[in-house]
Amino acid sequence: MEKNIDSLVGANKARLSELENLLGYRFTDLRLLQKALIHSSFAFEQAQGGNDNEKLEFLGDAVLDLVIGHLLFHRYDEMREGELTKLRASLVNEQHLAKMAREVNLGNFLALGKGEDASQGRQKSSILSCAYEAVIGAIFEDGGYDTVVEIVERFFIPALKEKKEELLLADSKSRLQELLQEKYNEGPSYQVDGEEGPSHKKIFTVSVTFQDKILGSGRAGSKKEAEQRAAADALNRLLP
The missing domain is CATH 1.10.1520.10 (Ribonuclease III domain)
Structure with a gap:
């Protein structure tokens, strides 16, 4: 109907x-x-x-x-x-x-x-x-x-x-990359400082460095997210 x-x-x-x-x-x-x-x-x-x-x-x-x-x-x-x-x-x-x-x-x-x-x-x-x-x-x-x-x-x-x-x-990694490239013509590096927990539930600690100086660090359940958190930490320290 x-x-x-x-x-x-x-x-x-x-x-x-x-x-x-x-x-x-x-x-x-x-x-x-x-x-x-x-x-x-x-x-x-x-x-x-x-x-x-x-x-x-x-x-x-x-x-x-x-x-x-x-x-x-x-x-x-x-x-x-x-x-x-x-x-x-x-x-x-x-x-x-x-x-x-x-x-x-x-x-x-x-x-x-x-x-x-x-x-x-x-x-x-x-x-x-x-x-x-x-x-x-x-x-x-x-x-x-x-x-x-x-x-x-x-x-x-x-x-x-x-x-x-x-x-x-x-977007933190790309923003930090742009900031450092624009100012110093050089990008940052990331390194895994530690891994905790069982294999199915690991927590990664990552630091971001520039010219041998640690700019920030981050912890997360994946290396990629830990890197983003480290970059965000660096941006918080570098930007007013």
Whole structure:
């Protein structure tokens, strides 16, 4: 039996209201929210081609890039363009958007085809991240830019510090290399100072040296991460 958007809204009003409460936003046009929740598998089964969330997902993807880019531009004046790009990418990738979707139990509200539902589609990061973008697109269409900014900031700002620290740690070796190359035309060296623990759970201690001077050290469960932590330690000592 075919179901159009209006009949779905009528049947799902209580559920849609529950999601509105979780999002902290009341829609003027509930059809937008309903459409954001319709996966292509459901639309196909109901012979409602085009009545899925893919166009809203496209819009939400662009809106998130703009809003988060604008937020980072004003919040982290000291960061370079490349660093801002990486930080934004870490906030709008599939894994993080799926995490945002799970925080509002978005999977529970999706309209999925029977096969997709039976194959745990409500837990799939790919489906959740796309649906989250579609919801953002729906909010933009319904309430405009300022409304989306308020909602995105509320959900994403708590993750900014953690993501920035992850980015800076992951980028520490290249940043230290650039710093020393630019100033001295020479790069640092890394050495493993020690290994502790059983073979399946080793902890490595690594130091980074430059011109026979130890600049920093780090400990981690892999040599690569220990090197990054050593480089981060060096940067903390070298930079004001």
